Amino acid sequence: MASVAHPVREGIRGPNIASADVQLPAVRDYEQVDRDIIATLGFTKKWFIGLALAIVAMLCGASAWIYQIYWGLGQAGYEPPVMWGNYIITFVFWVGIGHAGTLISAILYLFRAGFRTSIYRAAEAMTVFAVMTAGLFPIIHIGRPWKFFWLIPYPNWRLLWPNFKSPLVWDVFAISTYLTISTTFLFIGLIPDFAVLRDKETNPTRKRIYSILSLGWRNSDREWRHFAKAYLFLAAFSTPLVLSVHSVVSFDFAMGLTPGWHASIFPPYFVAGAIFSGFAMVWTITIPMRKWFRLEHYITLNHLDATAKVVLFTSMVVGCAYLIEFFIAWYSSVRPEQEFFWNRVFGQWWWAAWIMLLCNMALPMSLWSQKLRRNPTWLFVLSLFINLGMWFERFVIVVPSLSHEFEPWQWGGYTPSWIDMAFLVGSFGWFFMWFLLFVKQMPVMAIMELKEIVTPRFKNTHGHGGHH
Amino acid sequence: MQGVLGVFHHLDSTVSAIEELKKKKLGDVTVYSPTIRHELDDAIAGPNSVVRRYTLIGGLLGVSFGYWIAIWSSDYWPLVTGGKAIASWIPYTIIGFEVMVLVGCLATVAGMFINSRIPRLTTTVGYDDRFSAGHFGVFIECDANKASQAEDLLRHAGAEEVRREA
Numbered sequence: 001m002a003s004v005a006h007p008v009r010e011g012i013r014g015p016n017i018a019s020a021d022v023q024l025p026a027v028r029d030y031e032q033v034d035r036d037i038i039a040t041l042g043f044t045k046k047w048f049i050g051l052a053l054a055i056v057a058m059l060c061g062a063s064a065w066i067y068q069i070y071w072g073l074g075q076a077g078y079e080p081p082v083m084w085g086n087y088i089i090t091f092v093f094w095v096g097i098g099h100a101g102t103l104i105s106a107i108l109y110l111f112r113a114g115f116r117t118s119i120y121r122a123a124e125a126m127t128v129f130a131v132m133t134a135g136l137f138p139i140i141h142i143g144r145p146w147k148f149f150w151l152i153p154y155p156n157w158r159l160l161w162p163n164f165k166s167p168l169v170w171d172v173f174a175i176s177t178y179l180t181i182s183t184t185f186l187f188i189g190l191i192p193d194f195a196v197l198r199d200k201e202t203n204p205t206r207k208r209i210y211s212i213l214s215l216g217w218r219n220s221d222r223e224w225r226h227f228a229k230a231y232l233f234l235a236a237f238s239t240p241l242v243l244s245v246h247s248v249v250s251f252d253f254a255m256g257l258t259p260g261w262h263a264s265i266f267p268p269y270f271v272a273g274a275i276f277s278g279f280a281m282v283w284t285i286t287i288p289m290r291k292w293f294r295l296e297h298y299i300t301l302n303h304l305d306a307t308a309k310v311v312l313f314t315s316m317v318v319g320c321a322y323l324i325e326f327f328i329a330w331y332s333s334v335r336p337e338q339e340f341f342w343n344r345v346f347g348q349w350w351w352a353a354w355i356m357l358l359c360n361m362a363l364p365m366s367l368w369s370q371k372l373r374r375n376p377t378w379l380f381v382l383s384l385f386i387n388l389g390m391w392f393e394r395f396v397i398v399v400p401s402l403s404h405e406f407e408p409w410q411w412g413g414y415t416p417s418w419i420d421m422a423f424l425v426g427s428f429g430w431f432f433m434w435f436l437l438f439v440k441q442m443p444v445m446a447i448m449e450l451k452e453i454v455t456p457r458f459k460n461t462h463g464h465g466g467h468h
Numbered sequence: 469m470q471g472v473l474g475v476f477h478h479l480d481s482t483v484s485a486i487e488e489l490k491k492k493k494l495g496d497v498t499v500y501s502p503t504i505r506h507e508l509d510d511a512i513a514g515p516n517s518v519v520r521r522y523t524l525i526g527g528l529l530g531v532s533f534g535y536w537i538a539i540w541s542s543d544y545w546p547l548v549t550g551g552k553a554i555a556s557w558i559p560y561t562i563i564g565f566e567v568m569v570l571v572g573c574l575a576t577v578a579g580m581f582i583n584s585r586i587p588r589l590t591t592t593v594g595y596d597d598r599f600s601a602g603h604f605g606v607f608i609e610c611d612a613n614k615a616s617q618a619e620d621l622l623r624h625a626g627a628e629e630v631r632r633e634a
């Protein structure tokens with residue numbers, strides 16, 4: 001395996017990433033980019049252990065699913081009136097995780113944000129695997145998963161069509177479009193990188209696979225011209241798509257009259273929450289990756305600092321939405337709404353609401369400190385708290401609302417069964433299994449875009465400041 | 469396809485070779501680079517990509533289909549739900565939008581593939597593995613009569629290696 005460069009020691013204080021020349025000070029030339037990123041593809045013991053743990057967790061979920069299919073949906077912890085529980089909570093959680101990937105790869109691309117380059121490939125892959133995970137839960141939730149295709153409009157002998165006025169059908173369109181476009185976006189960006197791997201690979205089998213995946217890419221001016229335009233349009237389409245998908249997911253709730261759900265603030269609140277949780281998951285996967293793959297000179301403290309500012313901002317948006325919900329309930333003078341929001345923080349599920357508020361509103365305020373924004377260990381720990389807090393946010397939206405509707409005779413409880421917990425664990429196993437397989441088969445950073453910000457060699461250095 | 473290939477290590481040498489070749493009009497020039505460089509784009513001054521037309525047509529087809537399937541199937545089975553009109557424009561805009569994005573993106577990718585002429589089975593004449601790493605390449609499609617003039621020009625511009633391809 002080729003040696004990799006040692007990272008430049010960085011101070012506590014650093015510049016904001018605005019211009020290309022401050023982004024990767026330790027990366028000298030194009031060949032170093034190839035060397036360093038290809039070096040991450042080597043198998044290690046830690047990777048095998050991680051993959052084994054992920055597969056075991058995934059099998060927990062798979063076993064629970066087989067058990068539930070055999071014994072029926074009654075094995076889940078549903079009891080009237082709470083007929084939406086862990087499955088919908090975890091579905092919304094994983095869809096939200098996916099949003100940061102598209103935000104980083106598409107929206108930050110359009111805004112030319114400098115810190116995007118080093119992290120977007122991992123974030124894009126995270127999006128695809130998170131949406132793949134999320135997409136399983138509605139299928140699990142319908143109880144008879146083999147009938148899920150009834151949600152798709154297609155000519156059939158029963159002459160039946162889905163109800164296009166239902167938010168659940170909007171979900172089918174939004175999520176399937178999102179998964180297709182995210183996967184396409186990821187693959188298109190990978191084509192030039194597959195060409196690099198094809199040209200460097202010495203193992204004939206892997207070379208053959210990369211040759212097929214690279215589609216005969218040659219790095220010609222014609223290819224780059226059309227690639228750049230296609231990438232721009234994909235980013236332009238993905239930007240409103242990412243905003244629409246979580247808005248549509250929020251409509252699953254906001255279109256109902258249930259107290260705590262029927263609010264027009266839901267779409268922006270859900271989108272901000274999705275970006276917030278997605279960035280936290282980006283930290284959860286990139287901070288260990290940065291250390292284990294020795295990529296500190298690609299994902300620098302400046303990059304982490306910039307992402308921390310996004311997390312801080314979205315935390316404040318989410319926190320503001322939490323507080324505005326209380327205001328809306330008070331200002332509406334609707335008794336069931338007021339009762340519900342009082343119940344949210346002091347009633348049956350008070351502990352869930354306070355976990356949410358602590359993890360999503362209070363702890364991220366630590367990011368006002370630049371010292372903490374540039375501390376990878378703290379960011380990793382914080383990301384775990386935010387992941388926890390965002391799962392509980394969805395719990396707080398789903399369970400307390402359903403368990404405390406308009407009339408006291410409708411009130412009830414919810415206790416997740418072991419099946420619910422196995423699905424939750426299994427979802428993490430499924431997600432991390434795919435991600436771990438991805439990082440050893442494909443470049444975790446976009447080689448082509450990293451080269452774009454590295455200064456090429458110039459024969460005549462006047463006015464270029466390039467390397468000889 | 470035959471011609472002359474020049475392999476360059478420096479960006480400015482590549483740019484000056486392209487400019488000289490365009491002046492001399494020795495043949496069609498193909499430039500290879502490990503990544504997108506605006507210096508090369510400016511020197512090549514190629515036509516605008518037509519991928520945008522595929523995007524537009526795909527988007528329009530998608531939005532039309534999205535609205536059509538929702539309206540047609542509602543009219544086909546006219547059941548009032550939620551007290552809304554049989555064909556409700558506002559909820560159907562979600563379907564129209566999602567299908568517009570889906571078909572528009574897939575059409576964009578198709579446009580890119582068709583115009584870039586991928587997938588292809590081989591990397592064809594004029595390609596070198598170094599072009600995906602750190603080198604730039606300039607290939608001039610020309611016959612044997614013009615080949616020596618092209619070779620001289622590429623060497624003079626600073627090519628590290630010049631060879632004839634057939």
